[in-house]
Amino acid sequence: MTHAAASTTAEGTRRKPLIIAGERIRLGQKRALRLQFGETYLGNPVTIPVYVHRARKNGPRVFLTGVMHGDELNGMGVVRHLLVEDPPKLLKGTLVLIPVVNVYGIERHTRYMPDRRDPNRCFPGSATGSLTSRLANALFTEVVQQCDYGIDFHSAALQRTNYPNVRADMRDPPTAALARAFGAELVVHSKGPRGSLRRAAAGVGVPVIVVEAGEVWKIEPRVVAVGVRGALNALMALGMVRGEPEQPAFQVAVNKKVWVRADQGGILGFHAKPGDLVREGETLATIYGIFGREQTSLTSPVNGIVLGMTTMPAIAPGGPAYHIARLPKRKLSQIQRKMRQRPKVDPYQQVQQDLATSITIQEQ
Numbered sequence: 050m051t052h053a054a055a056s057t058t059a060e061g062t063r064r065k066p067l068i069i070a071g072e073r074i075r076l077g078q079k080r081a082l083r084l085q086f087g088e089t090y091l092g093n094p095v096t097i098p099v100y101v102h103r104a105r106k107n108g109p110r111v112f113l114t115g116v117m118h119g120d121e122l123n124g125m126g127v128v129r130h131l132l133v134e135d136p137p138k139l140l141k142g143t144l145v146l147i148p149v150v151n152v153y154g155i156e157r158h159t160r161y162m163p164d165r166r167d168p169n170r171c172f173p174g175s176a177t178g179s180l181t182s183r184l185a186n187a188l189f190t191e192v193v194q195q196c197d198y199g200i201d202f203h204s205a206a207l208q209r210t211n212y213p214n215v216r217a218d219m220r221d222p223p224t225a226a227l228a229r230a231f232g233a234e235l236v237v238h239s240k241g242p243r244g245s246l247r248r249a250a251a252g253v254g255v256p257v258i259v260v261e262a263g264e265v266w267k268i269e270p271r272v273v274a275v276g277v278r279g280a281l282n283a284l285m286a287l288g289m290v291r292g293e294p295e296q297p298a299f300q301v302a303v304n305k306k307v308w309v310r311a312d313q314g315g316i317l318g319f320h321a322k323p324g325d326l327v328r329e330g331e332t333l334a335t336i337y338g339i340f341g342r343e344q345t346s347l348t349s350p351v352n353g354i355v356l357g358m359t360t361m362p363a364i365a366p367g368g369p370a371y372h373i374a375r376l377p378k379r380k381l382s383q384i385q386r387k388m389r390q391r392p393k394v395d396p397y398q399q400v401q402q403d404l405a406t407s408i409t410i411q412e413q
């Protein structure tokens with residue numbers, strides 16, 4: 050993403066006044082807003098917290114969203130860092146920070162909304178629809194449609210963890226540019242599920258990428274570090290923040306993923322951790338019978354890299370154990386070389402160590 054490309058989008062024709070939650074935010078202003086989309090049974094307003102920071106100079110408008118799924122808190126950590134700990138100095142443009150989208154889900158420690166819907170399947174939503182549809186509509190019309198780019202932060206589903214990766218429609222050049230600029234090692238190509246924020250945003254010409262990292266109910270420091278670095282990389286590429294983007298040791302595009310599932314019930318002994326390279330036929334885990342006598346191996350059906358895995362050390366037939374991003378065999382040795390050359394302070398190396406600290410990884 051070159052500066053020139055960024056400024057064409059940003060300083061082109063669609064610079065209407067920025068009005069969110071009924072408030073006009075002018076250049077050079079910072080505003081903490083409450084975007085209402087519903088009411089409680091007692092008639093109190095239910096709102097999404099939205100922080101808007103505008104530079105003095107016009108430029109791209111970028112939104113960052115966390116906690117779309119109410120139990121995925123890492124994104125709140127990333128947004129909080131940029132909001133409170135270390136707010137970036139904006140040279141131009143507008144940063145819209147939304148620490149929590151699913152304000153109901155976070156209160157109840159659940160992914161879903163109270164009407165049992167998944168908010169990330171209800172975009173673009175409707176002002177007259179269900180509760181979740183109204184939440185989606187408020188975010189979509191007041192934030193997404195007034196922005197030029199977006200990054201939506203997620204974590205793995207319950208009882209799983211994800212090696213940090215970006216999900217993006219790599220066939221759309223501006224989205225692909227944003228995905229590359231973020232600087233994750235793994236970029237998984239997909240359009241996103243129907244009704245997801247990023248797919249609906251693509252429908253109105255706003256490139257949005259998803260970051261998947263870590264597990265639920267935690268703000269993991271090194272996952273946050275990776276998220277903050279990626280967000281700043283993207284802002285630098287857009288010319289909104291001063292500095293040179295930090296490149297990952299390698300970056301690969303992933304087109305296919307495969308879940309490795311158990312055929313037996315038992316206790317799991319893990320041999321591979323998130324971010325590990327695995328070869329076809331390599332043993333990922335051993336399933337032990339409860340007395341330890343029976344043992345079966347779970348092997349990788351493909352060459353690839355561990356994108357995610359279960360954190361639950363017991364499994365039943367059909368249970369997902371490992372999520373493998375498939376890679377061509379020749380890429381594997383290239384990546385292996387580059388992984389060995391990663392500096393000690395490499396954030397991906399560090400997050401890989403952290404993600405594996407609460408899981409027993411056994412040598413085979």
Ligand SMILES: [Zn+2]
Binds near residue numbers: 118121203
């Ligand atoms: Zn999610």
